[in-house]
Amino acid sequence: MTTQLTFVAPRRAKPPRHLADLSMAERRAAIAELGEKPFRADQLSRHYFAKLTGSVADMTDLPAGSRERLAAELLPDLLTPVREIACDDGATRKTLWRLFDGALVESVLMRYPDRVTMCVSSQAGCGMNCPFCATGQAGLTRNLSTAEIVEQVVAGARALNSGQVPGGGVGAKGAGRVGGQGGNRVSNIVFMGMGEPLANYKAVINAVHRLVDPAPEGLGISARHVTVSTVGLVPAIEKLANEGLPVTLAVSLHAPDDELRDTLVPINTRWKVSEVLGAAWNYAATTGRRVSIEYALIRDINDQEWRADLLGRLLKGKLAHVNLIPLNPTPGSKWTASRPKDERAFVHRLESHGVPVTVRDTRGREIDGACGQLAAAPDR
CATH class of the missing domain: 1.10.150.530 (DNA polymerase; domain 1)
Structure with a gap:
């Protein structure tokens, strides 16, 4: 049943x-x-x-x-910083925020030579219960408001403007600005922080509008530089396809077969792999935007070559790109990242099917700021 x-x-x-x-x-x-x-x-x-x-x-x-x-x-105060920690010589910066009601969320700013990416949270906690994700194990506290989401980005832009992030000082060209290209302005937004964005649909869509609408309506970031992730809420994916917003859709798949995905991504017991990918291909056809398939490689769990072949057959010829994520460690987890040789073999098998694939840079791992590590724990 x-x-x-x-x-x-x-x-x-x-x-x-x-x-x-x-x-x-x-x-x-x-x-x-x-x-x-x-x-x-x-x-x-x-x-x-x-x-x-x-x-x-x-x-x-x-x-x-x-x-x-x-x-x-x-302009009430919505976010109060509790703790800020950095790595990569200050270029990666994680902030723990306390909201008006005491709820805690985290955001991560990552400065690269050619861009600045903000990873934002859309919920305090998460109700998806994925067992390898620290946020999912924390459970859901509440949805964030539109402004609470936008404020994370504005705070990041102000940090660049004030010189708190290396390369983003007042004297730098384009410092503190948002939108466009360059390593001194917030240019990319990923809804890959705490929460399932499409479970907070209205606030997230409104936040995207504030992010992409030109000033003074919004921040003026290119919609093509905004990524909205989901574990596979099919009706919401279909709704997003008709919003007229050319954002990138990222599907957290993590397994190509229902048997394993039912365990790794429990929402799969409601919408199966075929349904999730069907909605993704409809999104690609409607928007013309390539879908990002997120796949956390877990040692001896989902990194077998036969699973890479199955994934390759599912994605072959589709407007999709696979983003392989070496599993980031979380407290108490029994799982770990794949062996380098298994990671290489997985990449090779996908490429043999003509599927474009990259291995994600594990920015922020040292500060528990990488994918799957955000837990908003005051003592971490």
Whole structure:
């Protein structure tokens, strides 16, 4: 009998309303309700999304008598840093955030020579229960709001702007800017932090709009540089295909056969491999965007050559790319990364089917900031 899995975030008080929760029309209406002229919404939005202004005192084009009130109503503090740790000579930076209700989430900023990628969380915890993932083992606390997601990116951009991340200082060309290419601006967003993004569909889609809409509506990051991951929520994938947002879809597959995937990715008991891949191919056909197939290589579990052949046959001729992820260690896990020779053999078998494949750079492993390691534990 197929198990029906339903994931509902516990009911909690909502985060305070924030500018990033609202469309531009909604911001103007909110400003008008506060007795201010609607064009103040454009000014406030430009400070937040374009100038990355962090202090209301610096918003000098707003009336002095209105600044504090506008900030209190539309720019409340949503994220409080609890701990920041870095590796790679400071180029990889993980931040533990405390939300308004005490919930904890993590985000990771990774600066490369040609880009800056932000890995953001969409939920506090995760309800998918994948046994090799620290976040999945923590369980679901709640969904994040649109603004709580966007704030992670804005915080990263401000960190670059203030010189906290090597290469992102005020004197650097393009420092602190968002969008575009270059190693001094936030250019890429991956929804691969804590949570299952498509289980928090509305907030994530609204957040994507804030990320990609041009300033002052949003941050102006290219939609093609935004990746939304999922373990395979088929109805949500089909819905995403019709949003008109050319983001990259990443499917966390981890096994090509239902027998193993039922264990590694429990949602597979609801939507099987064939259904998940069918929705992915429909997404590719609708958007013209190549699908990323995420596959964590686990020693003696899913790294056999026959599984590589099965995966290759499933993906051959499809608009897809395989992203192999050496399993990152998590506390108490009985599993570990594949042997180098088995990893090489897996890559070779996929390539023999004409399937493009890369092995992911395990950025952040030393600070528990790599794929599958985010647990938002205050003592880690």
